Amino acid sequence: xxxxxxxxxxxxxxxxxxxxxxxxxxxxxxxxxxxxxxxxxxxxxxxxxxxxxxxxxxxxxxxxxxxxxxxxxxxxxxxxxxxxxxxxxxxxxxxxxxxxxxxxxxxxxxxxxxxxxxxxxxxxxxxxxxxxxxxxxxxxxxxxxxxxxxxxxxxxxxxxxxxxxxxxxxxxxxxxxxxxxxxxxxxxxxxxxxxxxxxxxxxxxxxxxxxxxxxxxxxxxxxxxxxxxxxxxxxxxxxxxxxxxxxxxxxxxxxxxxxxxxxxxxxxxxxxxxxxxxxxxxxxxxxxxxxxxxxxxxxxxxxxxxxxxxxxxxxxxxxxxxxxxxxxxxxxxxxxxxxxxxxxxxxxxxxxxxxxxxxxxxxxxxxxxxxxxxxxxxxxxxxxxxxxxxxxxxxxxxxxxxxxxxxxxxxxxxxxxxxxxxxxxxxxxxxxxxxxxxxxxxxxxxxxxxxxxxxxxxxxxxxxxxxxxxxxxxxxxxxxxxxxxxxxxxxxxxxxxxxxxxxxxxxxxxxxxxxxxxxxxxxxxxxxxxxxxxxxxxxxxxxxxxxxxxxxxxxxxxxxxxxxxxxxxxxxxxxxxxxxxxxxxxxxxxxxxxxxxxxxxxxxxxxxxxxxxxx
Numbered sequence: 129x130x131x132x133x134x135x136x137x138x139x140x141x142x143x144x145x146x147x148x149x150x151x152x153x154x155x156x157x158x159x160x161x162x163x164x165x166x167x168x169x170x171x172x173x174x175x176x177x178x179x180x181x182x183x184x185x186x187x188x189x190x191x192x193x194x195x196x197x198x199x200x201x202x203x204x205x206x207x208x209x210x211x212x213x214x215x216x217x218x219x220x221x222x223x224x225x226x227x228x229x230x231x232x233x234x235x236x237x238x239x240x241x242x243x244x245x246x247x248x249x250x251x252x253x254x255x256x257x258x259x260x261x262x263x264x265x266x267x268x269x270x271x272x273x274x275x276x277x278x279x280x281x282x283x284x285x286x287x288x289x290x291x292x293x294x295x296x297x298x299x300x301x302x303x304x305x306x307x308x309x310x311x312x313x314x315x316x317x318x319x320x321x322x323x324x325x326x327x328x329x330x331x332x333x334x335x336x337x338x339x340x341x342x343x344x345x346x347x348x349x350x351x352x353x354x355x356x357x358x359x360x361x362x363x364x365x366x367x368x369x370x371x372x373x374x375x376x377x378x379x380x381x382x383x384x385x386x387x388x389x390x391x392x393x394x395x396x397x398x399x400x401x402x403x404x405x406x407x408x409x410x411x412x413x414x415x416x417x418x419x420x421x422x423x424x425x426x427x428x429x430x431x432x433x434x435x436x437x438x439x440x441x442x443x444x445x446x447x448x449x450x451x452x453x454x455x456x457x458x459x460x461x462x463x464x465x466x467x468x469x470x471x472x473x474x475x476x477x478x479x480x481x482x483x484x485x486x487x488x489x490x491x492x493x494x495x496x497x498x499x500x501x502x503x504x505x506x507x508x509x510x511x512x513x514x515x516x517x518x519x520x521x522x523x524x525x526x527x528x529x530x531x532x533x534x535x536x537x538x539x540x541x542x543x544x545x546x547x548x549x550x551x552x553x554x555x556x557x558x559x560x561x562x563x564x565x566x567x568x569x570x571x572x573x574x575x576x577x578x579x580x581x582x583x584x585x586x587x588x589x590x591x592x593x594x595x596x597x598x599x600x601x602x603x604x605x606x607x608x609x610x611x612x613x614x615x616x617x618x619x620x621x622x623x624x625x626x627x628x629x630x631x632x633x634x635x636x637x638x639x640x641x642x643x644x645x646x647x648x649x650x651x652x653x654x655x656x657x658x659x660x661x662x663x664x665x666x667x668x669x670x671x672x673x674x675x676x677x678x679x680x681x682x683x684x685x686x687x688x689x690x691x692x693x694x695x696x697x698x699x700x701x702x703x704x705x706x707x708x709x710x711x712x713x714x715x716x717x718x719x720x721x722x723x724x725x726x727x728x729x730x731x732x733x734x735x736x737x738x739x740x741x742x743x
Contacts, residue, residue, distance in 0.1 A: 290612065
């Protein structure tokens with residue numbers, strides 16, 4: 129079984145590299161007459177022109193199922209992370225519980241029924257930032273689940289580089305972890321049965337892609353090429369060690385380059401898998417981006433819009449991700465022709481079902497016949513038994529660690545699910561970092577800063593209560609909030625650099641997509657969103673323990689190693705000196721929960737009153 133799977137995977141990679149394999153059409157032509165029934169059907173349908181769209185006629189409907197940003201979320205995500213918003217016919221909205229790979233598998237399998245031509249693709253961040261069930265085992269459980277989902281192809285995302293290119297190669301090719309070894313006795317991790325595409329990620333020394341740049345899906349002579357890229361700015365949002373020795377190219381230039389290569393190979397139907405995305409005007413997964421019907425996609429904004437408007441018109445559709453948003457939009461290509469751009473939220477809560485009508489004569493997609501919609505991975509269907517078994521097996525291995533109590537909460541403390549600039553859980557994390565690193569022998573920190581993207585979930589009282597009672601927070605739950613195990617740094621920063629860092633939240637690379645740092649107690653300031661750029665952080669309001677930050681003074685600042693390297697567009701934080709490396713962010717978080725909560729006196733929800741926001 130394993131050998132067969134590995135053979136299939138190798139075959140896919142050879143096809144993607146264009147190593148001279150015969151096409152399916154050529155193989156059919158070479159078949160003996162006893163296999164000619166299908167060919168006769170093709171001839172009959174072709175004689176009638178379009179056939180029925182499902183079989184051998186000139187026009188063939190190809191089903192494209194897609195999703196993105198799973199982040200190793202195998203079990204149903206909790207709290208707001210496990211909900212999607214539906215816009216009802218009367219304009220009001222409702223929240224729907226969604227997600228969980230047991231349900232995703234069932235929905236995808238049901239969606240494929242009756243579709244002769246069906247391909248499943250993804251747009252990156254399938255692993256990384258994962259809950260403990262997957263993260264504890266370096267995401268091997270998620271790759272195993274994706275194999276069972278019959279995923280055909282995916283692009284890489286920025287989080288695929290959390291553990292570096294060597295580990296990503298292991299995810300593709302298999303083998304046991306270099307230090308942790310094999311997690312299941314007697315079994316070697318087999319890797320992904322599907323190709324990871326990384327067209328714009330090259331080795332600095334050779335200029336060659338680290339993985340296949342494209343993949344050609346083929347059935348009965350129907351051929352569709354997939355080009356996979358991640359965002360060019362990946363080095364700004366991944367630790368420096370994770371992308372060492374790699375170069376990330378421009379998304380548009382890369383896609384256009386490989387589009388020409390695919391065309392030279394006779395592949396005229398092309399889908400781009402892009403780990404970059406946009407922001408829709410509505411949070412509803414069924415929001416109509418093209419409400420006025422002109423295909424201009426006014427309902428979505430962000431980086432993906434410029435990319436879509438400049439990628440070659442030969443690309444027929446784009447599956448995107450990264451922003452964790454839901455949209456199905458049409459954005460005009462450089463020729464002014466509407467082109468489909470989709471994204472399916474995150475954590476396996478949605479999947480996109482797209483019909484691509486393929487013309488056998490031109491070998492291209494008929495754009496005017498493309499149809500697409502996002503669908504909820506609802507939890508009112510039967511669980512897929514094979515996924516239930518996978519989760520149960522890995523949970524049994526994780527249980528001794530996952531179920532350890534770390535502390536207690538009095539109510540939900542929202543992090544990822546909070547839409548506020550200052551998140552209650554962000555305050556808790558920043559306070560935990562300050563508390564752990566304030567002692568002189570631990571670094572002497574006077575304040576702590578936390579990047580909002582590093583908060584991966586909420587602390588949910590109901591989930592805790594359902595498992596242990598009284599709002600217990602387990603190690604598994606705290607790990608889901610802080611899964612990266614970033615080492616903490618304490619550095620010297622001038623007051624001027626602290627001020628500059630706060631202004632970089634809303635300027636520079638963060639001008640249009642602000643990243644508001646979570647701050648520890650004692651640090652306060654005013655954020656005026658009626659202004660523009662750096663002026664949004666109001667001069668004279670930045671104070672520490674009631675005293676204005678002195679530009680000439682030196683402060684000891686705690687932050688994770690990602691921020692200390694200038695990540696997320698904060699170059700001012702990379703100017704720190706006199707660095708002390710402390711415990712991991714997760715260890716400090718758990719220590720804080722243990723020291724500041726009991727069953728009788730659980731941790732309360734912070735007031736989140738450190739940043740005064742003017743709108």
